[in-house]
Amino acid sequence: MTDATFEIRMQVMWNRLISVVEEQAMTLLRTAFSTSVREAGDLSAGVFDPQGRMLAQAVTGTPGHVNTMAEAVLHFMAEIPRAEMFPGDTYVTNDPWKGTGHLHDITMVSPSFKGDELVGFFACTAHVVDVGGRGFGADGKSVYEEGIQIPIMKFAERGQVNRDLIRILRSNVREANQVVGDFFSLAACNDVGHRRLIAMMDEIGLPDLDGLGEFIFSRTRTATLERIAxxxxxxxxxxxxxxxxxxxxxxxxxxxxxxxxxxxxxxxxxxxxxxxxxxxxxxxxxxxxxxxxxxxxxxxxxxxxxxxxxxxxxxxxxxxxxxxxxxxxxxxxxxxxxxxxxxxxxxxxxxxVLAEGAAALWNIHISARPVAGQDGRRAEILMFNSGGMGARPTLDGLNATAFPSGVMTMPIEATEQTGPIVVWRKELRPDSGGDGQYRGGLGQLIEIEPMPGHEFDFSAMFDRVGHAAKGRDGGGAGAAGIVALDDGTLLKPKGWQHVPAGRRLMLHLPGGGGYGDPAARTPEDRANDLSKSYVTEPRK
Structure with missing residues (x-):
């Protein structure tokens, strides 16, 4: 085989491997119960070699999940010795220090066997709607208050699910069907990855992933070191x-x-x-x-x-x-x-380098219930919302975009189906992008009201309220965020708070900072900002 033929063959197999993990991630998207996974893509998926080194990741997913998962697999291997790994196994944890940083993220790792030989691992993570405890919020004083902790353990051994773990889960979370359903979705997505990998290896005639892994790592390492040099x-x-x-x-x-x-x-x-x-x-x-x-x-x-x-x-x-x-x-x-x-x-x-942006997602966890004495529906509802990105050195910032997390915005129709709330408004926030040669991205205006006869508590998980995103190289700051009721009552950017029946929660999401001297922005760009109502008054 010539060098050119070898290079082409390996590149094709590398692309096939990426396709395998993309199908793995798509399985999780299509089967997940929680809207945070199904609609927002708050997940990751990847394939690893027998030493626990990540070979490839799915494009679908967040850096916080992908890059923590890349390290988490090694923790699983340290806890479960090779002699106790069997075909059909799946391992699980939500340990914040060995997984992805908090209890709401479930990480599952599955060994992949070809015959009796361990050829690699598949791993995936996803955010579940509830893990018990105080709920998704910043009010806990220790991790023990924040929900159920699952040490690294077997979710399934030789294909048999750990029913005791399922019973413990159901007794500790508010949305048992959603959470347990997501556990099975995570396990299924690893299984799909495994089956596709073995089919690929059989088709190509690969006995293991050693040669392909060395090709991937050597090419990647060389390219990265050239950039650093x-x-x-x-x-x-x-x-x-x-x-x-x-x-x-x-x-x-x-x-x-x-x-x-x-x-x-x-x-x-x-x-x-x-x-x-x-x-x-x-x-x-x-x-x-x-x-x-x-x-x-x-x-x-x-x-x-x-x-x-x-x-x-x-x-x-x-x-x-x-x-x-x-x-x-x-x-x-x-x-x-x-x-x-x-x-x-x-x-x-x-x-x-781009200017600062809204950065943190404006996640909101809503715990809705009927007003005392009235019939209604209880529900736990999670929404992901994004402010504006910072302006780039040659382009305006992106509006309402989740950088750096990369999750998608949940459609309000899907969110409203999960509980008794109405989202009356969800639109771009004028004048929120920082001025500059390139304008910062806009935040959003969001209004949420409990359905008639209902009220809700919500966990605020917001930032950039007291400290707006800074511009770069002369660009102006983005607008700071605001959290309030529709009667003008200001609320805190973090912590559990109450929205009574008949009131609306008003969220003004922060904008991104501008880039460059505002005097250098072209008249055409300023006219475009006005025509699209990105700004409400001409900027000098």
């Missing part, structure tokens, strides 16, 4: 203020670019919080690596070799929280990590 060498630091829970929280990072690696150190970041906004280091690392990859190697496939060149260090603090810290809303601070890291990279690579 072309970067300026040195250290650059940045700080960022977030709203925190009841007082601002400072995040700090130093990016050190060396000859063949990039390290991000979070020394200087504020201590752990007594509220559930702490972040396990596995999740911090996931989003720090994602930020680096967006700038250094956005077109290089994401796998073990591309992530190997990025390292993370931190003392114990809010970005490296230790057990048993409350971590339920770890994504809010965690989603700020890319803006923090990108702010340092912007000093090393001027003119190449």
């Amino acid at each position: 072309a970067l300026p060498k040195g250290a650059w630091s940045n700080t960022l203020l977030t709203d925190g829970y009841d007082s601002p929280v400072k995040l700090a990072a130093t990016v050190q670019i060396g000859a063949d690696a990039i390290n991000v150190d979070f020394t200087g970041t504020d201590p752990m919080s007594r509220h559930g906004i702490n972040v396990p280091i596995i999740y911090t690392k996931a989003y720090a690596c994602y930020a680096l990859k967006c700038v250094v190697a956005p077109d290089i496939p994401n796998n073990w070799a591309s992530l190997e060149a990025f390292t993370i260090s931190s003392p114990v603090n809010i970005l490296n929280a230790e057990r048993p810290a409350p971590v339920s809303v770890r994504h809010v601070i965690g989603h700020m990590v890319p803006d923090l890291v990108l702010g340092a990279l912007a000093q090393a690579l001027p003119g190449q």
